[in-house]
Amino acid sequence: MYVILMYDMGEKRVGKMLKLCRQYLNWIQNSVFEGEITEVKLKELISKAEMIMNEEEQDSLILFKSREQKWLEKEVVGYEKNDLDQFL
């Protein structure tokens, strides 16, 4: 499945969250990630994220899920911070 993930966290925890998400998804903008991921891996990511998050401080993480990338239209206005192709 293809997901878009974004989070809003206290300053102390954003760095940890960034590092965690980088292992599973592609970074596209500050606190926004996207990428192909399997259901199991997503569960793994979410459970690890929950360990970092602090509910009392109103941390939140939002996921948009789509079955495949082709069902998702992406439009970039202005500067594209990170392009995701397989060629480096």
Place this chain on the structure above:
Amino acid sequence: MKKTYYLFNPGRLSRKDNTLKFTPVDEEGNELKPRYLPVEHVDQLYVLGSLDANSALYNFLGKNDIAVHFYDYYENYTGSFAPKCKLLSGKMLIAQTQSYLKKSKRLEIAQSFIEGASFNMLKNLKYYDNRGKDLMPVIDSIELLRKKLHSTMDVNELMGIEGNIRKNYYDAFNLIINDHEMGIRTKQPPLNIVNSLLSFGNMMCYSECLRAIQKTQLEPTISFLHEPGERRFSLALDLAEVFKPFLVDRVIFKVLNKKEIQVHDFEEKLNRIVLKEKGKKKFIQAFEKRLEETIKHRSLKRNVSYKHLIKLECYKLQKHLLGMDLYKPFKIYW
């Protein structure tokens, strides 16, 4: 599905925060903006430029089961970093060796490979025949040669027939491809555009097959059709025969006939025609797209990608070697 990443730019790949960080460098050696690769989503890395890395990185790649393949300046495969082989099986190795040593068994498997390969070639030809290219004479002569496959007595004779089939097949390329002539097949070095694409495409197909074999218990150096020689993983060559027609050849027809790759994507160097970096990227993109395409598998009754199909082929071969099932080569039916 996990992805393959291609490293063209020179740069440094490192382990950072338990994931991969690639820092490209420009000509003056200045570091450019790094890119992070999600480690959980990487299957293998193809290194076509120069790469800086240390053992900490390779340890990390090994743990995450990511292979790295290296290619020299002329796109020749030079070697791989393969993660620790987890799927060792003595039983499988013995079965594979025994099948190789027994002449009749070896011949039987080799015949299957050619049968699958030629069937898939015919499918290609028929496809273009339906689209207004007159390929009937070639199809007929290949059909005729195919009939002789199962009466061959040894592998050399089989290879002879295979050579004839392939010659006919390559002759048809001149009719299928619109603006380019293929002439005869030249390799080491490839002397024109079609040959150059063919060499590059076959190389990609071999490494894809090798990767699939490494994910199973099979031993890549013991082969049946090709002579298991030194210095190469010949089982990957055997397996690639079946897949080349619809993974490589079809992609070549497409990129050339749709003018996705043109003359200016190539350059002449030291008596050979090679793809420029931009051309390589275009071809790889088309090839990757092909690998990710899915088909409905008849016996599994679910959708399977072409990439996965190669691995399924290895499983079928394993079953055959262990005497559990007869190996039938993959034939495209659509």
